[in-house]
Amino acid sequence: MDRHAAYRIRKRSGFRHRRLSSSAGFSNIGLYCSDLQRTMESADIIGSILGCTPVPLAELRELNNGDAAQLTRLEAARIQNPEPKSEMSDWRPYANTETWREMIQRTSSALMKILSCDAKTTIVVGHGNSGQALIQARLELPLELEVSFQFDVASVTELRVNQWGEREIVRLNSIHDS
Numbered sequence: 001m002d003r004h005a006a007y008r009i010r011k012r013s014g015f016r017h018r019r020l021s022s023s024a025g026f027s028n029i030g031l032y033c034s035d036l037q038r039t040m041e042s043a044d045i046i047g048s049i050l051g052c053t054p055v056p057l058a059e060l061r062e063l064n065n066g067d068a069a070q071l072t073r074l075e076a077a078r079i080q081n082p083e084p085k086s087e088m089s090d091w092r093p094y095a096n097t098e099t100w101r102e103m104i105q106r107t108s109s110a111l112m113k114i115l116s117c118d119a120k121t122t123i124v125v126g127h128g129n130s131g132q133a134l135i136q137a138r139l140e141l142p143l144e145l146e147v148s149f150q151f152d153v154a155s156v157t158e159l160r161v162n163q164w165g166e167r168e169i170v171r172l173n174s175i176h177d178s
Contacts, residue, residue: 030050030119032110034060034126041124041178054125059110060134063103066096087145089124100133104143123158127151138169149173 002170035056041053066121075147076094084091089101098106107130114122124134128151151173158170 005090030114030117030122031055031058032114032122032124033055033061034058036061036127036132039125041129044145046123046125050123051064057110057113059106059113060130061135063100063107063129064096064098066092066094066098068094068097070136087144088146098171101143103130104133104137106130108137110134111137121158135169135172138167 029052031043031047031050031052031054033054033056035058039060039070040056041055042058047054053146065076067079071079079095080093081091081095083093089104090099092099111134114124124131127136130151131151132147135149136143136145141147149172160175161166
């Protein structure tokens with residue numbers, strides 16, 4: 001991880017810790033990340049600030065781009081399958097790639113693991129597409145609804161249980177302390 005990203009994560013996590021610990025009590029935290037190096041490094045920084053250990057889950061990995069992995073956008077465009085006129089959820093843009101439906105199913109299994117824990121506050125450190133799939137599953141939005149959330153580098157999505165015992169999303173793409 002580059003120094004600048006690590007600095008942003010430490011700074012933003014520190015702000016978030018002070019804000020949340022003063023209002024919600026920060027004694028029961030679930031911190032999750034994908035099992036890929038960058039998210040594990042980010043989650044380790046956040047965990048050291050918050051006093052908890054991140055739980056890596058392979059199901060939170062980014063969309064598997066199959067044969068397009070490690071290619072430039074131009075190179076990937078050359079091997080891309082044509083887009084369907086409808087029903088994008090089962091489209092395989094490249095050979096050996098995973099579909100949006102498959103990624104939703106994968107991230108939904110991670111969500112079930114996350115929600116089965118007793119954490120009052122849950123923090124997920126992840127990736128763009130799998131983050132979108134996780135939020136789509138969390139909100140129980142239909143698969144056919146093409147959702148799009150932009151996640152910035154060093155941003156965090158927070159989930160919590162409110163005073164009525166309902167699980168809810170507190171923040172998406174949080175990069176500020178407000």
